[in-house]
Amino acid sequence: MTGQEKQQTQEGVAGLDVCVTNGTLSATDGQCLLESDESRIVVGLVGAGPGFMSIMELIHNTEYHDYVPEMVLAGAAEVGDSSAKRSYLQQLGTPLYDTWEELYAAHPDITLIIELTCNALKTKMLRERLPATISLVDQPAAIFFCGLHNMLQTSQHCRQRLDRQRALMQTIMDEMREDIMLLDREARVVDLNRHAAAHSGLPREALIGRPCWLVEHVEPGQLFCESHNEGCPFHATLRTGEAAEALMTRVSERGELRYYRLYSYPILSPQGNLANILLIRRDITERTRRERAQQQQEKLEIIVQESKRLESMLKSILDFAKPSGEETGVVDVAKIAYDTTTFMHLGYASQGYEIRFEQLEETPSVKGDATRLSQCLVNCIKNSVEAMPGGGQVLVRLGMDREQKGVVVLEIVDQGQGMSDEAIQKAFSPFFTTKESGAGLGLAMVKKTVEDFGGSVHLRSREGHGLTLSLHLLAA
Numbered sequence: 488m489t490g491q492e493k494q495q496t497q498e499g500v501a502g503l504d505v506c507v508t509n510g511t512l513s514a515t516d517g518q519c520l521l522e523s524d525e526s527r528i529v530v531g532l533v534g535a536g537p538g539f540m541s542i543m544e545l546i547h548n549t550e551y552h553d554y555v556p557e558m559v560l561a562g563a564a565e566v567g568d569s570s571a572k573r574s575y576l577q578q579l580g581t582p583l584y585d586t587w588e589e590l591y592a593a594h595p596d597i598t599l600i601i602e603l604t605c606n607a608l609k610t611k612m613l614r615e616r617l618p619a620t621i622s623l624v625d626q627p628a629a630i631f632f633c634g635l636h637n638m639l640q641t642s643q644h645c646r647q648r649l650d651r652q653r654a655l656m657q658t659i660m661d662e663m664r665e666d667i668m669l670l671d672r673e674a675r676v677v678d679l680n681r682h683a684a685a686h687s688g689l690p691r692e693a694l695i696g697r698p699c700w701l702v703e704h705v706e707p708g709q710l711f712c713e714s715h716n717e718g719c720p721f722h723a724t725l726r727t728g729e730a731a732e733a734l735m736t737r738v739s740e741r742g743e744l745r746y747y748r749l750y751s752y753p754i755l756s757p758q759g760n761l762a763n764i765l766l767i768r769r770d771i772t773e774r775t776r777r778e779r780a781q782q783q784q785e786k787l788e789i790i791v792q793e794s795k796r797l798e799s800m801l802k803s804i805l806d807f808a809k810p811s812g813e814e815t816g817v818v819d820v821a822k823i824a825y826d827t828t829t830f831m832h833l834g835y836a837s838q839g840y841e842i843r844f845e846q847l848e849e850t851p852s853v854k855g856d857a858t859r860l861s862q863c864l865v866n867c868i869k870n871s872v873e874a875m876p877g878g879g880q881v882l883v884r885l886g887m888d889r890e891q892k893g894v895v896v897l898e899i900v901d902q903g904q905g906m907s908d909e910a911i912q913k914a915f916s917p918f919f920t921t922k923e924s925g926a927g928l929g930l931a932m933v934k935k936t937v938e939d940f941g942g943s944v945h946l947r948s949r950e951g952h953g954l955t956l957s958l959h960l961l962a963a
Contacts, residue, residue, distance in 0.1 A: 528556050531597040532563040533587045533613070534604030535572045536626075541633040542601055547579070550643060561594040565604060587613065597621060603629055666703065666768040669754070674699045674721060677763060699766065705737050705745065711768075720751040724764050728753050746775040815940055817963040818857045820895055821850055821885055827864045828883045839878025842868060847886035850895045853960040855940040860960075863936050866929045867899040867956050874903025874954065888959060894942075897958040905948040914946055933958070 530546060546558045562582040566572055576583060584590040591597060600617060601624045602610055610625045617623055624632065657680075660667050666683035668676055676697050684691040688707035699721070703711035712719070720731035732750045739745060748771050754763040828844035835842060853860075864883070871881045879902040888894035906914065917931045933956075934944045941961045948954040 528558045528599050529594065529597050530558050530560050531587070531590050531594060531600045532560060532581075533565055533590070533600055533602045533609070534606075535563070535566040535569060536603040536605040538629045538633040539572060539603055541637070542603070542629065543575075543579075545632060545635070545639070558599075561597050562590050564590040591621075599624065601629060601632075602626065665770075668699055668702065668766045670699055670721065670764045670766055672725065672761065672764075674715075676702050683768075703768065705739050709740050711737065711747075719766075720749050721764055721766055724751040724753050725761070728761050745770065745772045747771065815854050815856060817852045818855050818860060820853045820855075820860070820897060820960060821846055823857055823861050824864060824883055824885050824897060827861050828868070831865065831868045831881075835872055840872055840875070841880045842872075843880065843882055845882060845884045847884065850885055850887060851962045853895050853940070853942075854963050855942075855960060859936050860940070863933045863958065864897070864899070866933055867958075870929055870956075871899055871901035871903060871954070874901055874905075879903070891959070893962045895960045895962055897960060899956045899958075900953065902953045905950045905952050905954050906946075907950045911946055911948060915944070930956075 532542070543560075546560050549557075560579070560581055562584055563576055564584040564587045566576065566583060573583065582593065584593065587600070598620065599622050600613060602613055603626070604610075605626060610623075613623055614625075661681040663680060664682060665680075666686060667680040668683055669678040671677055676694055676699055679691060679694060679702065681691070683702070684694055686704040686706065687694060687702055688704070694702050698715075700710065700712035700715060705711050718733060718735070720733045723729075723731035723733075730750070730752045732748065735747045735749060737745050737747065748769045750767045750769070752765040752767075753761050754765055756762040825844050825846075828842055832840075832842035868881055868883070875881075882898075882900040884898040884900060886896055886898075888896045915930050915934045930944075930946075937944050937958050937960065943959045945957040945959065946954070947957070
């Protein structure tokens with residue numbers, strides 16, 4: 488190779504254009520084969536050295552025709568003793584020849600010889616003896632082709648992966664029930680999903696390029712926006728470059744009020760500039776109706792609960808104001824305490840409360856009324872439970888008063904937060920309560936009832952350490 492030829496070859500390879508003159512990759516008129524107007528290149532292969540399979544892939548893989556001209560392998564010569572490569576060529580139906588001269592004689596239409604013998608003398612001889620109409624790819628140029636093959640494989644793999652990702656993304660978008668549109672900065676539709684197209688009644692292709700306000704429909708035949716709508720979050724994203732959302736309502740032609748939530752998201756270019764805006768419209772009519780119906784139901788429940796609370800408060804007030812002229816009898820306080828405690832435990836056990844009865848000793852019957860005494864105990868236990876919102880134990884304990892003869896003591900002990908000294912002073916006052924609800928008559932009624940029976944009520948507590956309520960009842 489002369490100095491001029493070597494320089495031309497190096498310049499061609501360095502510029503990723505291996506078309507060189509004087510018997511390499513250029514035809515006699517100097518035109519690069521890769522830029523030739525010929526419909527295809529007829530190739531003859533000499534040798535089967537390094538790069539053989541890459542060259543075969545470039546020649547026979549039709550998917551590469553987007554990048555390189557179509558090439559046809561006319562035949563191969565001097566492929567050596569490799570049975571695998573010879574067998575491969577034979578399977579392709581490629582004629583095999585002993586010498587390159589035989590190859591050329593059999594296929595005078597060859598326009599490109601690819602030399603893979605790795606023999607410098609062979610390369611020099613081919614360069615000297617090949618007709619000027621045939622271009623030669625020698626070993627350095629073949630290495631370039633191998634690199635080109637690798638790049639094409641990578642490009643093909645990336646394109647296939649991109650196509651799969653694009654198809655997957657399109658499928659996901661089409662399956663979403665929201666209307667999704669990709670808009671340019673002028674609010675023209677670049678792409679949209681199947682759901683958005685279905686509302687318009689037109690095929691997707693007919694909607695590309697239209698302004699979004701001529702594409703979005705409440706239903707076929709009724710536009711969502713009659714004109715450019717400044718209330719759309721698209722304009723907020725266009726101004727700020729940030730995501731935005733808005734709630735909109737529309738009345739359909741059937742007179743049905745519908746609710747929509749619109750979201751817009753910026754799509755940035757590689758340079759960080761706003762390139763597109765993704766607009767999503769979600770029909771929230773059914774959800775809004777359910778929420779409003781639930782709110783109405785909740786309001787009704789609140790009204791009912793408040794009515795019951797007022798009714799209970801009124802009853803408590805009337806009971807508290809009722810004259811205490813009722814006659815008292817003799818009741819089995821142990822049985823009343825046991826039955827009431829058992830009943831209350833069954834009601835509260837599932838909520839994490841243990842209500843337990845303990846009788847310290849045999850006790851006589853007491854003066855009183857069974858129903859009213861049981862109601863007093865119910866009120867006391869409920870107060871204890873409400874003082875322990877996280878659950879706990881309530882102990883109902885029955886025994887005799889050690890200081891007063893003929894007095895039975897019924898104690899209700901809880902593990903709640905207890906009461907301050909100030910609260911204890913007011914505990915039995917009518918309408919005093921530390922709870923958010925209630926009439927504040929529970930303990931006042933207990934005190935009044937027990938005193939009607941001739942007994943007394945006492946309260947012991949230390950804030951943060953529970954409470955003990957003692958009902959002192961006269962033995963019969």
